[in-house]
Amino acid sequence: MARTYRRLNLFMAKPLVDGQAFGDLLTDAPVDNYPMADNSGIDGVLYVKQSTETRPSWGSVLDDVTGRVIPNLANRSSSAVLLLRVDGDVFAFTFGYGRFLIEQSLFVQDFGLRTALNTLDEKSLRSVDLHTLEDQPVQKKSQAARDSEVGVFGIDILRDVLRAVTGVPKRGVGLTQIAGGDATFSFSTEMEAADFPELARRIKGYYANDDYKTSFSWVDNVRKVKDDASIDALNVQLVRAVSARNPGIMVTLPEIGAWDTILGFSFTRNKDGVRPVIQTADYIDTIPDLANLTVDGLKRDRLFVHDVDSNITEHSVYRCIYFEIADGDKTKIIFDGKWYEVDATFISRIAATLDLVQISTLSFPAVEVWDEEGKSKIESEGDYNIRAAAAHGYFLLDKKLVKTNRTTSSIELCDLLTPAKEMVHVKHRKGGSAGLSHLFAQGGVAAEIMLGDKAFRKKARTVLRGVDPTARDLVPLDNLRSADYEIVFLILGEGSATLKQNLPFFSKVNLSKAFENLTQRGFRVSIAGAPTTPRAIP
Incomplete structure (x- = not known):
């Protein structure tokens, strides 16, 4: 087999449950599957999306300006996923648009970012993607003109959540052009087909160590919860807390308001019951059947903001809820409709400063x-x-x-x-x-x-x-x-x-x-x- 230089994207699946097969890690898109060659030494299956050729939407306007149907205008996207088992773990190498074929919630959500941080030279970063936790959360990407230390990017370790990073690997890693964000780890390397299992095994080893804590320990301060299953479980706890009138539930404006012009607030099912401040109890008291409350109900219900000129703006109550859940040595927080995981050590550090x-x-x-x-x-x-x-x-x-x-x-x-x-x-x-x-x-x-x-x-x-x-x-x-x-x-x-x-x-x-x-x-x-x-x- 010839060795060639390739750009690859790798995901690691969460442990499969009993009876779960490779195909269960995919979305519902129609695919063809292909077994591995007998001499490949790979325990896996290749899935390729059944794609069709489509004419681009802008083709019709070209037909109109020329008065004829323009030939040879066609879009065709290719998507493939190689799922393989290595030492009991399941990995996905994706090709083309293959990342859209896998069910993202079934894959380890920090695999890409953590592996990148463990393999990158902290003095040779190229770009960082950040999510800043402000009153109106801001997403931003910073790119340096040359390899740079992390300090060049102006990261605020108290408020910035690192989403993705690219850069040059450490000496000895044996990969090039490393990038990682959430579940995706991307890299380039010289390889042949038989190398897929060993690549997955080696990269799993990079993910499993704690090297990143030497230079990037702050990334564990606050992390956005991305995986759907975890969010669903947290939403269940949130609904239970609202139903039980938990005093920790806070309903608040999710963005800055013009306070000198605000007359008051009201909620769905009592829109005319305007109150000068937001009281969580005022919302809970409007819910007709607390025992059957759902997260969809929280998303449908509205907080109304009334101003002195009789204008009314509104926000989903789900987006307005602030609530903290203790979970072992972590704390989970919903804020502006998003769930975050906060490290206990970070919380202690903030508490010490507040003292x-x-x-x-x-x-x-x-x-x-x-x-x-x-x-x-x-x-x-x-x-x-x-x-x-x-x-x-x-x-x-x-x-x-x-x-x-x-x-x-x-x-x-x-x-x-x-x-x-x-x-x-x-x-x-x-x-x-x-x-x-x-x-x-x-x-x-x-x-x-x-x-x-x-x-x-x-x-x-x-x-x-x-x-x-x-x-x-x-x-x-x-x-x-x-x-x-x-x-x-x-x-x-x-x-x-x-x-x-x-x-x-x-x-x-x-x-x-x-x-x-x-x-x-x-x-x-x-x-x-x-x-x-x-x-x-x-």
Whole structure:
């Protein structure tokens, strides 16, 4: 047999259950199967999709412009899968579009990524695909012009989930052009047909070791759950939790809202029952038959967002649910309609950082709630800031924007500024993880720009003088010392005593990041809460 240079894609199946055959690992696409040659030494079967030739959709427009049927326009895709058994494991080598022939949920979901990380030279990466856990999750691909270390790609190990990576293998691996993402491991090598079993055996050995933990240990912090069977099992636990009114179930907005314009929220089957904050119980109380609740029901039901101009937007309740499930040494979290697996060590590290965040000693009034024309209302952030400033002698900087060339738009220095240089950033708890992530980012960006940009400080001093002449010198033009300032994150709608422990996990991650970034620059950082109280009737 001749040795040739080939590009291959490899998958490893999960252990087969009793009675499960090779064909059970495929989708329902029509295929022809072929046994191995007697002298191949391969225990396997080749499956080839029964494909037909089709005319491309754009062919008709060419016919129209020429006034005739254009010949020789045809698409034909080829798909094949070689399934083989090696040392009790089943592997799939795919060819053409063969990856679409296998039932992905039946294959090991981290096989490709982990094998790539175990075989790549960490100083010779070519590209990385990331999923960033923000209030609106972002997917991005970064590609370097030449072989690069992981630090070149600007990865945030607290919020970035690594999805795929390509690069140059370590010396001695014996493969080239390595790429791995989720279940797929891709590589190039010189080989002959009889080498398939030994290739699978060797690559399984790369997958099974822990070499990646030397340079890529952070990839285990948070991983998206991809496999359908696991997601289905987690959804069953979620439905049970909702049906049992588990207090850990949180319904929250999955994206940032314009809180000063939001009138309130309601749910399917009680659309007119508008409430000023999102209460999980308000949703559960609308479900007519909790015992027969399904995940499809959670996906069909809607959270309605009502604004002051009578506009209504809506989100699937399933996408709005935040819930954590302890699973051995892992924690599974649903967030924005996606399930994530979080490593216990990572959770402990975040908790240790949060323990360092002090509760602010500043005084803040409670947030007022009241009923008006049969509807429950809560004080807006803007009205609250005005009242808090007046009550305690703080300078009101809410909506007082300062221009800077370091961001795409003007920013607030803070919402409230005290004579003792405490910079208070305020956000409603009702905004959930999305609003809180924005709060922590806002505080971090404003402080960093103030510290490093003299032009910004000059413009900030002008804004401060317009608020109160005595406030101007709270931000000196020169020789600003970060240690003189405390960044305070004030969250409306919950008391300080329970605030940190009740934050959604990804809000805890973002608070931890903000705390570490700001304290490394010399700022003090604290957090505070303001519970609700009924408005006094005049």
